[in-house]
Structures are given as C-alpha cells and as structure tokens.
Amino acid sequence: MLTSLLIANRGEIACRIIRTARRLGIRTVAVYSDADADALHVRHADEAVHIGPSPARESYLVGDRIIAAARASGAEAIHPGYGFLSENAGFAQAVIDAGLIWVGPDPASITAMGLKDAAKKLMQDAGVPTTPGYLGDDQSDARLQAEADAIGYPVLIKAVAGGGGKGMRRVDGAADFADALLSCRREAAASFGDDRVLIEKYILSPRHIEVQVFGDRQGNVVHLFERDCSLQRRHQKVIEEAPAPGMDAETREAICAAAVRAAKAVDYVGAGTIEFIADASAGLRADRIWFMEMNTRLQVEHPVTEEITGVDLVEWQLRVASGEPLPMRQEDLAINGHAVEVRLYAEDPIRGFLPSVGVLELLDLPGAPIRVETGVAEGDGISSFYDPMIAKLIAHAPDRAAAIGRLADGVEWTRLWPVASNAGFLFRALRHPAFLAGDVTTAFIADHQDALLPSPVPDAGGWKLAALGLIGDYEDGLGALLDGPAPWTAIEGFRLNQPRRSAIALSCGGETRVIDVWQGGEVGGASQRVGDDLVLVEGGQTYGFRLARFDGTGGGGASDGAILSPMPGRIVSVDVAEGQAVAKGQKLLVLEAMKMEQALIAPFDGIVADLKAVAGAQVAEGITLARVEKDAKAE
Numbered sequence: 001m002l003t004s005l006l007i008a009n010r011g012e013i014a015c016r017i018i019r020t021a022r023r024l025g026i027r028t029v030a031v032y033s034d035a036d037a038d039a040l041h042v043r044h045a046d047e048a049v050h051i052g053p054s055p056a057r058e059s060y061l062v063g064d065r066i067i068a069a070a071r072a073s074g075a076e077a078i079h080p081g082y083g084f085l086s087e088n089a090g091f092a093q094a095v096i097d098a099g100l101i102w103v104g105p106d107p108a109s110i111t112a113m114g115l116k117d118a119a120k121k122l123m124q125d126a127g128v129p130t131t132p133g134y135l136g137d138d139q140s141d142a143r144l145q146a147e148a149d150a151i152g153y154p155v156l157i158k159a160v161a162g163g164g165g166k167g168m169r170r171v172d173g174a175a176d177f178a179d180a181l182l183s184c185r186r187e188a189a190a191s192f193g194d195d196r197v198l199i200e201k202y203i204l205s206p207r208h209i210e211v212q213v214f215g216d217r218q219g220n221v222v223h224l225f226e227r228d229c230s231l232q233r234r235h236q237k238v239i240e241e242a243p244a245p246g247m248d249a250e251t252r253e254a255i256c257a258a259a260v261r262a263a264k265a266v267d268y269v270g271a272g273t274i275e276f277i278a279d280a281s282a283g284l285r286a287d288r289i290w291f292m293e294m295n296t297r298l299q300v301e302h303p304v305t306e307e308i309t310g311v312d313l314v315e316w317q318l319r320v321a322s323g324e325p326l327p328m329r330q331e332d333l334a335i336n337g338h339a340v341e342v343r344l345y346a347e348d349p350i351r352g353f354l355p356s357v358g359v360l361e362l363l364d365l366p367g368a369p370i371r372v373e374t375g376v377a378e379g380d381g382i383s384s385f386y387d388p389m390i391a392k393l394i395a396h397a398p399d400r401a402a403a404i405g406r407l408a409d410g411v412e413w414t415r416l417w418p419v420a421s422n423a424g425f426l427f428r429a430l431r432h433p434a435f436l437a438g439d440v441t442t443a444f445i446a447d448h449q450d451a452l453l454p455s456p457v458p459d460a461g462g463w464k465l466a467a468l469g470l471i472g473d474y475e476d477g478l479g480a481l482l483d484g485p486a487p488w489t490a491i492e493g494f495r496l497n498q499p500r501r502s503a504i505a506l507s508c509g510g511e512t513r514v515i516d517v518w519q520g521g522e523v524g525g526a527s528q529r530v531g532d533d534l535v536l537v538e539g540g541q542t543y544g545f546r547l548a549r550f551d552g553t554g555g556g557g558a559s560d561g562a563i564l565s566p567m568p569g570r571i572v573s574v575d576v577a578e579g580q581a582v583a584k585g586q587k588l589l590v591l592e593a594m595k596m597e598q599a600l601i602a603p604f605d606g607i608v609a610d611l612k613a614v615a616g617a618q619v620a621e622g623i624t625l626a627r628v629e630k631d632a633k634a635e
C-alpha cells in the first residue's frame with residue numbers, strides 16, 4: 001500500500017479522498033491556492049503546499065506546480081480527484097515521468113476516451129452500441145448540415161472535446177442548423193481550444209444511465225452496476241441515484257456487459273464510468289441504450305454506488321494504484337437497497353439560478369442517517385473562483401421510496417445564510433409525484449420548473465414566526481442596537497395572563513408586510529438570528545427577515561411625523577388618503593428601492609396631511625412624502 005498521497009484537488013472531493021487515505025494509514029498532502037489558504041481540505045490534510053493564486057488556471061491547473069509540491073513534500077502518489085487535471089493525459093504522463101504514482105488509468109486510456117468522436121469509433125469497433133450520428137473528419141458546414149438532415153431532426157451538435165455539459169446545441173430543424181453550429185464551434189473553441197464537432201441523433205425521452213467500472217493491473221475488470229443521473233439542469237447532473245428506477249435484470253446485464261467490454265477495449269485500470277443515453281419512451285430496453293462517452297476518473301456521484309455495494313471506491317483506487325488486484329470479483333458484488341444523492345449548490349433558483357458567493361455565516365447540514373460530503377464548514381466562504389457546489393447529501397435505504405423520503409427529510413431542514421442555495425428546489429424535486437414515480441427524463445426540471453421553484457417568501461406562519469422572533473430579540477436587549485422606540489406597535493395592551501397583540505413591519509424576499517401577532521401565542525418552528533437577519537427554513541428554503549425601516553427613525557425623525565423617502569426609489573402604492581385617521585404602525589405607502597419593497601408606516605396615531613406621494617412616481621432620498629399630524633382630539 002502507498003504510504004503518502006498528494007491530492008491535486010480541493011473542496012469536497014479532496015476531503016473525501018483524505019478521509020479514506022487516513023483510514024488506510026496513508027499520509028496526506030493537500031495543495032491550495034490563495035483563496036483556499038484556510039479551506040477545509042487544507043485543515044484536514046496532514047500537510048499542505050501552496051501552489052499559486054486563486055484562479056484555477058494559475059494553481060490547480062498548473063501541473064508543474066503540483067508535481068513540484070509532491071516532490072517538496074515527499075509524496076509518493078498523486079490523486080487528481082475529478083475535474084481540474086483528472087482527465088489530462090499529459091499531466092498523468094508527467095506524474096509518471098517524475099517517478100510518482102498516478103492514481104488513475106494509463107495516459108493512453110485517457111487519450112483514447114478523451115475525444116468523443118474517437119471514443120465512439122473505438123466503441124463501435126468493440127461492439128458497443130453508440131448513439132446514431134456522424135463522426136466524420138469532414139468538418140465543412142455543408143457536410144455537417146447534410147449529415148444532420150440525413151440523421152433527421154432533432155439532432156445534437158457536440159464538441160468532440162466537450163465536457164461539463166458545455167459545447168452542446170440541440171437543433172430542432174434544418175433552418176436552425178447553421179446558427180447553432182456557429183455558436184457551438186465558438187463555445188468549443190473558447191472552452192476546449194478545439195472547435196471540431198460531431199452530430200448525434202437527439203434521443204427523445206432521454207435518460208442518462210451510467211455504469212461504474214473498475215480495472216486492475218492484473219487485467220481484471222468488473223462493473224459496480226448502474227446509476228441514473230437523468231435529473232439534470234443544462235446537461236449538468238443535480239440528483240443521482242442507484243440503481244436506476246425501472247431497470248430490469250436483462251437490460252442491466254446488457255449495459256453492464258457493454259461497459260466492461262468498453263473498459264477492456266482501452267485496457268482500463270482504476271475507476272471509470274461509461275455513460276449511456278437511453279430512449280425511455282417505452283421504459284428502459286436493452287436495444288434502446290447507446291454509449292455516449294467514458295469519464296476516465298472518479299465521478300462526482302460515486303457515493304450512491306458506494307452505498308448500494310458497500311465498496312469504498314477511493315480505497316479501491318488506492319489499492320489498484322499500489323499494484324494490488326481488485327478486492328472483489330464480479331460474482332461477489334451485489335446491489336443492496338437504493339441510494340439517492342443531491343448536489344447542494346450555492347445558487348439561487350428564484351433568481352434564475354444565479355451563483356451566490358459569500359461567507360457561510362450559517363451552515364446547518366443534516367446529520368446521520370444522511371451522508372454528507374462537503375468541503376466547507378460554517379464560517380468558510382464560497383468564492384467565485386471555483387465550482388459552486390457546497391455539499392452532496394446522500395441517503396441509503398432498503399428501497400427507493402424510503403431513500404428519497406429520508407433524503408427529503410434531511411434537505412427540508414438544511415439551512416444556510418446569507419449564501420443562497422438550491423435546497424428548497426431540491427426538496428421540491430424530491431417530493432414531486434413524477435420523480436417519486438420514477439418518471440424522470442433529462443427534461444424533468446425544464447418540464448416542472450414552476451412546481452420546483454420555491455416561493456420567494458414563506459407562508460403566513462413563517463411571517464408570524466419571524467415577527468415573534470424579532471420582537472423577542474428586541475425584548476432580549478438586542479433592540480438596544482436599534483435606534484428609536486420599540487419597532488412594533490402594541491395594538492392591545494398587556495393584560496395579566498393574556499397574550500399581547502402587536503403589529504410589526506418586516507421585509508423578506510423583496511416584500512414588506514405589517515404582521516399582526518399575538519405574543520405568547522403558539523407558532524411552530526424555530527427562527528435564528530444571523531447578523532442583522534432573522535432566518536428560518538421552510539421546505540429547505542432559508543428565508544431571511546429584517547425589520548422594515550419605519551420612516552421617522554430614518555431621516556426626519558418620528559417626532560414631527562414627517563414621512564420621508566429613506567432612499568431613492570419608486571412609490572409602489574399609496575395606502576391612505578389625505579385627512580384619513582391612521583393608527584401607529586399602520587402602513588401608509590410602499591416604496592421600492594434597491595429591489596426591495598419598504599413599507600413606510602405611521603410613527604404614531606394621527607391624521608394624514610400633506611400627502612404628496614403618488615403611486616408610480618420616482619422619488620429622491622429625503623423627500624417628504626406625507627406627514628402624520630397628531631390628532632388633537634386624541635391628545
């Protein structure tokens with residue numbers, strides 16, 4: 001067995017590899033960029049070497065620096081993880097040339113599978129069914145168009161050097177082909193430095209089914225069954241599971257045998273994945289599943305295979321790299337139960353899946369029985385330099401329904417703040433009837449988008465809970481940090497043994513509401529303060545609340561009753577009329593500023609005077625919009 005290992009990666013996969021290496025008594029060496037100086041993988045490793053500035057191009061993708069780090073730290077072997085240099089045959093060769101052990105397949109196997117067209121030709125020769133299409137060397141526009149016409153639309157144009165869901169264009173008719181080809185080539189040249197493309201029949205009702213394979217230096221190759229990764233957004237996997245729902249024994253036998261044939265065709269050593277695309281319009285059938293590509297590395301979603309087989313795939317990688325034979329034979333491997341994984345990303349589904357960066361001031365991930373693979377802890381930052389994956393959450397149970405239910409329970413209480421995440425979206429996907437029925441194609445997310453998007457604001461119970469939380473914080477003394485009087489209005493005074501009724505203005509998700517609550521009344525759930533925000537989670541979605549700014553505590557002060565615009569903005573609504581009697585805390589008008597709505601409310605009981613605000617008008621900061629005059633009769 002190896003005695004020391006450098007992990008040429010970061011984040012969750014570096015932490016994952018370190019865990020197994022440590023269990024096997026192997027000394028671990030991390031590498032890190034400037035941005036990762038305090039990262040979890042650095043904290044977990046026995047030692048760590050700085051390899052350059054934050055951009056991956058200047059650190060994690062610089063092979064020479066990584067090899068130099070291995071030399072400097074005396075590491076015996078290099079594990080590339082996934083992404084970065086893991087499928088770079090030149091780097092693998094350089095590692096070997098430096099006298100180090102490469103934890104992966106031979107560079108020749110990586111090269112053979114590196115380009116999608118060459119890989120497909122190789123598979124055709126090995127008798128593995130491939131997606132129908134054109135792989136030719138003639139890359140002229142006219143020839144590609146003619147081939148697409150002959151295949152029949154829809155077709156998919158793919159960069160031969162593509163990866164990570166990039167460099168692909170679906171074309172639905174001949175008229176759209178030329179434009180799609182142009183933009184696909186442009187993206188391929190920019191992302192992969194190679195603008196060659198292939199054309200495939202676009203499979204309808206597509207399901208992504210892949211088979212985990214493993215080879216050793218003794219010439220053994222086994223498979224560890226299939227995974228279903230059909231739940232994708234923009235060709236990127238979001239939820240993965242094993243085994244594939246609806247897979248019968250005959251079809252499984254056929255694709256697993258094809259996968260082993262594919263691996264043997266390139267003398268495969270180590271962990272690899274053969275990806276297939278299935279036409280699931282009539283269920284999974286052996287004659288409707290085609291080879292798509294091979295990934296010559298450990299896959300992001302490998303934990304679901306580990307859960308159903310009981311195998312530690314990283315341990316197998318390290319044993320095989322040490323020269324040991326595979327620890328198990330094919331006939332010893334079996335499927336036990338069902339496993340599901342979700343990828344928790346720092347992105348905001350409500351804002352078009354915009355990536356979210358910042359410090360994870362709150363990070364509350366589920367515990368057992370959920371398996372958590374992460375590269376961050378509370379207090380760490382999510383930077384814009386790398387992949388926005390925060391964690392993978394995995395559940396294993398005797399059957400699919402139980403595994404999904406268990407995972408949904410874990411996702412439901414996942415909280416993080418102020419970084420946005422897709423947890424609420426994942427929770428909805430896991431609870432969607434079509435997903436539960438196993439009725440999933442790669443179009444699932446697009447088809448059910450509306451049902452999967454969480455609401456930008458919580459339900460009424462959430463608002464009440466937040467209102468009580470904010471009042472509670474105030475009474476606990478935190479309110480001393482706020483200027484001015486108590487930020488709520490007592491509607492009914494305190495009476496012995498009676499709940500107290502108050503109104504408080506809050507904002508959340510760009511909306512401001514005045515909430516009427518009975519203090520002392522029962523509301524379920526828990527809220528928590530994080531910095532200036534009060535946060536609570538509902539269906540996996542974390543919501544943050546703030547006290548809505550009362551006018552009066554801002555510019556003009558409450559005392560004279562002037563209602564000033566606290567910042568430049570637009571008046572959304574005017575809710576009162578000139579001369580109207582208003583109660584303290586009553587909403588007067590709503591201003592939209594910095595994409596947030598703010599209710600301006602009456603600072604005390606009185607009569608509305610000088611009402612200048614008009615719905616729809618733009619106003620500058622500090623403008624008097626209205627005035628509340630003390631009601632003389634009431635005094």
Ligand code: ADP
Nearest residue numbers: 082083084163164166236237295298299300301
């Ligand atoms: P996997 O196939 O292991 O499940 P993905 O399909 O999500 O993982 O991504 C494939 C690999 O490509 C991953 O290793 C990921 O780090 C990497 N990757 C992700 N985005 C890109 C990109 N834009 N360009 C190149 N590679 C990428």
Ligand code: ADP
Nearest residue numbers: 162163164165166200201202203206208235442
């Ligand atoms: P990458 O290298 O980016 O992972 P793949 O060839 O594996 O590229 O394709 C990525 C995804 O695109 C697949 O998981 C599948 O969802 C979709 N896809 C690929 N080929 C086809 C096809 N011929 N028909 C329909 N969908 C496809």
Ligand code: MG
Nearest residue numbers: 164165275293
């Ligand atoms: Mg792929």
